[in-house]
Amino acid sequence: MKLADAMMLLKGIARAVRNFSRERPLTPTLSPEGRGSKSAIFFVITIALAIAVNTAFAQAIDPLPFRDHAEELRFQHLTGELRCLVCQDENLADSNANFARDLRHKVFELMQQGKSDAQIKQYLVERYSDFVLYDPPVNHRTWLLWFGPLLILIAGGVVVVNTIRKRSHAGTPAAPTDNGDDW
Amino acid sequence: MSRLLPFFAFVLLAALLGFGIWWNSAHDPTAVPSPLINKPAPAYALPKLDEPAQTVSKASMLGKIYLVNVFASWCIACGEEHPVLMLESKNLGVPLIGYNYKDDSSDAKAWLAQHGNPYDMVIADTSGHTAIDFGVYGAPETFLIDAQGVIRYKHIGPLTPEVIAQQVKPAIEALQHPTPSPPRGEGRGEGAASP
Amino acid sequence: MTPELGQLALILALFLAIAQSVLPLIGAWRGNRALMAIARPAATGQAVFVALAFAILVWAFLHFDFSVLYVATNSNLQLPWYYRVAAVWGAHEGSMLLWVLILNVWTLALVLLSRRLPEAFLARVLAVLGIISTGFLCFILFTSNPFARLLPMPADGGDLNPVLQDPGMTFHPPVLYMGYVGFSVAFAFSIAALLGGSMEQAWVRWARPWTNAAWGFLSCGIVAGSWWAYAELGWGGWWFWDPVENASFMPWLVGVALIHAQAVTEKRGSLRAWTILLSLFAFSLSLLGTFLVRSGILTSVHAFASDPRRGTYILCFLAFVVGGSLLLYALRAPKVAGGKAFALISRESAILVGNLMFTVAAAMVLLGTLFPLLGDALNLGKISVGPPYFGLLFPLLMLPVVLLLPFGPYLRWGKSDLPGLKQVLVRVAVAAAACALIAAFFVQGQLKAIAGVASAVWVGVGVTLYVIKRWREMSAGRRYPAEMTGMLLAHVGVAVFLIGVMLSESLSVTRDVRLAPGQVAAIGGYEFRFDGVTQATGPNWTAEQGVVTVTRNGSPVAVMHPQKRTYAREQVQTTSAIDPGITRDIYVALGEPMDPNHVEGAWALRLYTKPFIRWIWGGGLLMMLGGFVSAADRRFRLKREVEAAQPSTVTLKESQA
Numbered sequence A: 001m002k003l004a005d006a007m008m009l010l011k012g013i014a015r016a017v018r019n020f021s022r023e024r025p026l027t028p029t030l031s032p033e034g035r036g037s038k039s040a041i042f043f044v045i046t047i048a049l050a051i052a053v054n055t056a057f058a059q060a061i062d063p064l065p066f067r068d069h070a071e072e073l074r075f076q077h078l079t080g081e082l083r084c085l086v087c088q089d090e091n092l093a094d095s096n097a098n099f100a101r102d103l104r105h106k107v108f109e110l111m112q113q114g115k116s117d118a119q120i121k122q123y124l125v126e127r128y129s130d131f132v133l134y135d136p137p138v139n140h141r142t143w144l145l146w147f148g149p150l151l152i153l154i155a156g157g158v159v160v161v162n163t164i165r166k167r168s169h170a171g172t173p174a175a176p177t178d179n180g181d182d183w
Numbered sequence B: 001m002s003r004l005l006p007f008f009a010f011v012l013l014a015a016l017l018g019f020g021i022w023w024n025s026a027h028d029p030t031a032v033p034s035p036l037i038n039k040p041a042p043a044y045a046l047p048k049l050d051e052p053a054q055t056v057s058k059a060s061m062l063g064k065i066y067l068v069n070v071f072a073s074w075c076i077a078c079g080e081e082h083p084v085l086m087l088e089s090k091n092l093g094v095p096l097i098g099y100n101y102k103d104d105s106s107d108a109k110a111w112l113a114q115h116g117n118p119y120d121m122v123i124a125d126t127s128g129h130t131a132i133d134f135g136v137y138g139a140p141e142t143f144l145i146d147a148q149g150v151i152r153y154k155h156i157g158p159l160t161p162e163v164i165a166q167q168v169k170p171a172i173e174a175l176q177h178p179t180p181s182p183p184r185g186e187g188r189g190e191g192a193a194s195p
Numbered sequence C: 001m002t003p004e005l006g007q008l009a010l011i012l013a014l015f016l017a018i019a020q021s022v023l024p025l026i027g028a029w030r031g032n033r034a035l036m037a038i039a040r041p042a043a044t045g046q047a048v049f050v051a052l053a054f055a056i057l058v059w060a061f062l063h064f065d066f067s068v069l070y071v072a073t074n075s076n077l078q079l080p081w082y083y084r085v086a087a088v089w090g091a092h093e094g095s096m097l098l099w100v101l102i103l104n105v106w107t108l109a110l111v112l113l114s115r116r117l118p119e120a121f122l123a124r125v126l127a128v129l130g131i132i133s134t135g136f137l138c139f140i141l142f143t144s145n146p147f148a149r150l151l152p153m154p155a156d157g158g159d160l161n162p163v164l165q166d167p168g169m170t171f172h173p174p175v176l177y178m179g180y181v182g183f184s185v186a187f188a189f190s191i192a193a194l195l196g197g198s199m200e201q202a203w204v205r206w207a208r209p210w211t212n213a214a215w216g217f218l219s220c221g222i223v224a225g226s227w228w229a230y231a232e233l234g235w236g237g238w239w240f241w242d243p244v245e246n247a248s249f250m251p252w253l254v255g256v257a258l259i260h261a262q263a264v265t266e267k268r269g270s271l272r273a274w275t276i277l278l279s280l281f282a283f284s285l286s287l288l289g290t291f292l293v294r295s296g297i298l299t300s301v302h303a304f305a306s307d308p309r310r311g312t313y314i315l316c317f318l319a320f321v322v323g324g325s326l327l328l329y330a331l332r333a334p335k336v337a338g339g340k341a342f343a344l345i346s347r348e349s350a351i352l353v354g355n356l357m358f359t360v361a362a363a364m365v366l367l368g369t370l371f372p373l374l375g376d377a378l379n380l381g382k383i384s385v386g387p388p389y390f391g392l393l394f395p396l397l398m399l400p401v402v403l404l405l406p407f408g409p410y411l412r413w414g415k416s417d418l419p420g421l422k423q424v425l426v427r428v429a430v431a432a433a434a435c436a437l438i439a440a441f442f443v444q445g446q447l448k449a450i451a452g453v454a455s456a457v458w459v460g461v462g463v464t465l466y467v468i469k470r471w472r473e474m475s476a477g478r479r480y481p482a483e484m485t486g487m488l489l490a491h492v493g494v495a496v497f498l499i500g501v502m503l504s505e506s507l508s509v510t511r512d513v514r515l516a517p518g519q520v521a522a523i524g525g526y527e528f529r530f531d532g533v534t535q536a537t538g539p540n541w542t543a544e545q546g547v548v549t550v551t552r553n554g555s556p557v558a559v560m561h562p563q564k565r566t567y568a569r570e571q572v573q574t575t576s577a578i579d580p581g582i583t584r585d586i587y588v589a590l591g592e593p594m595d596p597n598h599v600e601g602a603w604a605l606r607l608y609t610k611p612f613i614r615w616i617w618g619g620g621l622l623m624m625l626g627g628f629v630s631a632a633d634r635r636f637r638l639k640r641e642v643e644a645a646q647p648s649t650v651t652l653k654e655s656q657a
Helices: A003-017 A035-053 A069-081 A098-112 A117-128 A143-169 B002-026 B076-092 B105-115 B129-134 B161-176 B184-191 C002-030 C039-062 C069-074 C081-087 C092-113 C119-143 C167-196 C202-232 C243-268 C272-295 C308-332 C347-377 C387-407 C418-442 C447-473 C482-507 C614-631 C652-656
Strands: B045-047 B055-057 B066-071 B096-101 B121-125 B141-145 B150-156 C509-515 C520-523 C526-537 C541-552 C555-560 C563-567 C572-575 C577-579 C584-593 C603-611
Touching: A069 A098, A069 A117, A069 C387, A098 A117, A098 B129, A117 B129, A143 C347, A143 C387, B002 C272, B002 C308, B002 C347, B045 B121, B066 B076, B066 B129, B076 B096, B076 B105, B076 B161, B096 B105, B105 B121, B121 B129, B141 B161, B150 B161, C002 C039, C002 C119, C002 C167, C039 C069, C039 C081, C039 C092, C039 C119, C069 C092, C081 C167, C092 C119, C092 C167, C092 C202, C119 C167, C119 C308, C167 C202, C167 C243, C167 C272, C167 C308, C202 C243, C202 C272, C202 C614, C243 C272, C243 C347, C272 C308, C272 C347, C347 C387, C387 C418, C387 C447, C387 C482, C418 C447, C447 C482, C482 C603, C482 C614, C509 C520, C509 C526, C520 C603, C526 C584, C526 C603, C541 C577, C541 C584, C541 C603, C555 C577, C555 C584, C563 C584
Parallel strands: B066 B096, B096 B121
Antiparallel strands: B045 B055, B066 B141, B141 B150, C509 C603, C520 C526, C526 C541, C541 C555, C541 C563, C563 C572, C577 C584, C584 C603
8 A cells, every 4th residue: 555545545535525415435446447447537526526616505405486386296206217417326306416406407497398207308318318217218128127027926926826736735734833833 | 957046047147247347347337328429419509718709509510520528627537638638639630629518717718728728619608508418417528520410429538548549530530531331440440550 | 553453353363264164064074073163162263353353443443543544534533433433334444344243243142042053053054154254354354454554644534424424324334234144144054954954944943033133133224224314315315226225125125035934934844945045045135235335336325435356356255155055055955845735825825925025026126226237238228227116116016915914913824714814804904995085085185195004004903903813812921922923013013114105205295495584485284484594513513504493383393403514524414404203204404595605695495394204214113123022032042952853854865865
C-alpha cells in the first residue's frame, strides 16, 4: 500500500462524497487497473460533482405546479417507475441528482402537453433506452423475465402433484398425530 | 439424475456470475448505450458560447460530418479528456463542436481560456433541455453526426488516444469514404495505419 | 503494534480453522475418536482468536488509530464513539470480519449446546463450519485485510457515510448477519447427514431450533434494514427491491420453506431429500448474497466497493462450497421416498404447496435481480428490473399461501377430513367479507386497502379460531406448546404485515409543497404549518432545522423538526422528522430554500401521511418472535442420549437397496 495510492484514495473519496445525492461514495480500486476503469471512475465522480456544484442543493423535493391532486398522483407514480440513470439504483422520484431533476421537469412538461404515460415513457426510451424503465417492457427480449417464474411454477407444480399422487397411493396414512404431538 | 439438476443449475449461475465479473472489468458499468445510433439527431438550435446572438442549428450543419463533444467546466473527466482533444482535434478531419452542457458561460469561457480551446465552434446549452433530446446524461460524451444529420457513433466518457484511433477515426473514415462493396476490414486497415 | 496483533490473531484463527476443517472429517471417516475430538477445541480456539482480532479493530476505531487504513477511511475525529463502533462494519473489510465473527458465534453456540449429539455427526458439522470459516479467513487475509496500515498516519480520517450514522446501522448488519450466517448451521447439519449416510430423521430435529433461530434473526435483520431505510434515507420508502435487499430476502423466503419442510421431515419422516436440498439452497443464497454485494456486478446504493479480484475469489469459494454441496446431494441424498404417506388433503400437502410458492418466489427474485446481468451476457440490451416487476409477481405468488394459511393448524398430518375444514372456511370467509365491507366505507373504495383488510382478517381470524379451539380442547399446561405458539405468533405476524403493507401503500399521501413561514398545507386530514428554520448542531454536524407544527381539526398533534445536516466532509444529509403512531406515521422532510440567500424565506418541504406503516415492521417482529419461540421448544433439547439406530428410522443403505 503505497503512500501515493493511499493519498489518491483519500482524495478520490473526498471528491466523490462532495455531493448531495444518495450515491454511495466511490472508492477507486486499489488494484493496478488500466486507464479505462480510472477514467470511468472519474466520469462517475464528475457526475457526482455535477450534482454538487451546479445548483445549490438539487433535491428530490421539488414542488411543481400541478393542476390537481390527481395529476400530482400520476406524476408521483410515473416518476416512481422511471430510473435515474446517473444514480446507483434510484428512481426519479427519490433521487437528489441534478440530472434526475432535469428528467422530472421533462416528464412534467410532457404531462402538461397532454401526453399519456405510455407516450412519456416512449419519449424517454427513445433517448435513453429501456434502461430508464423500472417496469421492463414485455417483448421478445424479456420473455424469460416475465414468463420464467410461470414456467418454474408449472414445473414445480408438476413435481408437487406427482409427489402427492405417489404419497397418497403409497398406502394408508398412519394415525394423524405422532411423535408425542397432539396437533 | 434429477438429483443433478440443482448442481447443473448452479453451474449455469456460476458461469453467469463469472461472466459478470469479467464484463464489469472490461466495461464501464455505468455506461448506457444510446438508442439513437443510426437515428436522426434531434433538431437543435443553440447559441454560440462567445456570440450568443448567433445560433447553430441542425439545419445549418447539414451537409457536414462533425463531432459534438459534450463538456463543462465543472466536469473533472472533461479536464482529463481535454489534452487529448487539444492534441487530436486537428487530425480528426472533421469539425469538432464543443457542446457546453449546463454550465455558466463565464465559467466555460474562463475554463477554455485556461485549458485551451480545441473546438472549431462552441455552443451552449445552459438549461440542459436539448441535451435530453440527445440522450445525454453526463459529461463528457461525444457524438459523431453525418452529413444527413444522423447520429452514427457515440462515446460515453472521456476520449483517449486509443478510442480515437480505434473507434472514432474509423467511424469518420467510413462516413467520408463510404465503400458499399468491399468488406469493412480493408477500409479500416488503411485508415488505421497511422497511430 | 496492535493492528499487527490483530493480523496475527487472524492467521492463528486460520490455522485453527484448517485444523477444525480437515482433522475431524478424517476422524469421522476413519472412526478415529482422537481426531474427531479436535473439533471442539479447534472451534473454540478459532472463535477466541477471531474475537480478539475483532476487538483489536474496535479498539483501533475507538482510539482513532488512523495508521490503520480502514480506520482512516471510515472514521474521523468528530465521529461519536457509538458510530465509530458501527464503522467497524461500515465498509467491506470490517464487515467481512464481522461475518467471520458471527460464524464463530454460531459455531461456539453449537459447541456449547450440542454436547449430546453423536460424536461423528458433530465432528462433521463443525468441520463444515470450519471449511466455511477457512474460506472467509483466507479471503480476509489475502484480499481484504482490515489491518492494513496507512503510513504516514494522517492527522484526521475520512468519514463514515452519513447515511450509516444512524442507530439502524449499529443494529442492522450484526442482526442480519446472525440470520444469514445462521443458515450455515442447517447447511452443516445437512452436509453432515449426507456424509454420514445414516438418514435418521432425528438429525432434522436437532437442526430445527438452529434453523428457526437463524430465520428469526434474519427476519429481525430485514425488518431493521427496512425501518432504517424508512427513517434515514428520507423518502418514506421501506423496500425498494434493490439487489442487496433482494440478496437478504431470497434466503429468508427459502428459510420459510425450510422451517416448514423440516417440520414435515421431523414429524413424519417424509420429504427428506427436499429438506436437505432446501437447507443447501438457503445457505447458498446467503453466500450468493455476500458475493453480489461485494463483486460489483450489480448496481446498488448498498453495494460495497468492488474489486474484480475479490469478486473472483468469492465466486471460486461459492463454486466450491455450493457446487460441492449440490454434487454431494446428487450422489448421497436419499433416492427412495421415505417416511409416512399423506393424502391430498393433509398438512403435508399444504406445506408442500407453500414450499412451492416460496421457492418459486425466491427464484423469481433471483431472476429479476440477475436479469440485467443476463441481458448483458446475452446481448439483450441494458434492462432495468425494479419494483413494478417484483411488486406485481410477489403478491401473486403469495396469494395461494395467504389463502391456505388459516387451515394450516387445522389440517392433520397424513389425512385430514373436509367437514372440519369447511367450517373454518365459512367462518374466516364471513369474517373477511364483513370486515372488507366495513373497510370499504372508510377507505373510499380503494381496492388494495380492502384486499389488505380482507386478507389480514382471513389469516387473523383463522389463527384466533384455532387458539380458541386449543383452549377449549386441551387442559392447562398442554394447550400451547412452544413450537405451536411460535407458529401462531408468526402467522399472526403475517396478518399484521398484510394490514401494514396494503393499507400504507394504498392510503399514503405524499406532497411536495413550498411554504413560507406561517403558511399551512393540508394532507391526509392533517394541517402542516411551517414555522421557519433555525440552526442546530450535533457532535459532527451542523444543520438547518425546520419547525413544522401539525394539527388535526385545530387540535395540536406534533411539532416536527426536519433537518438538513452538513457533516464534517461537507456531505449533506436530509434527516426527516417522523411522528410515529400506531395507526399512522406523519413524515416531514426538508428540501431546499426557494432562495438560497434568504433561508428565512420559503422552503420546499415534502409531507407524508402513512397509515399503519408501523404494522409492517410489527408483523415482521412477530414473525421473528415466532421463530425464536418455536426454537425454544423443550422438545428440541436433547434430554436423553440419542440412540444410534431405531426401528422407525430408515438408513441410507436400506433405502438404496
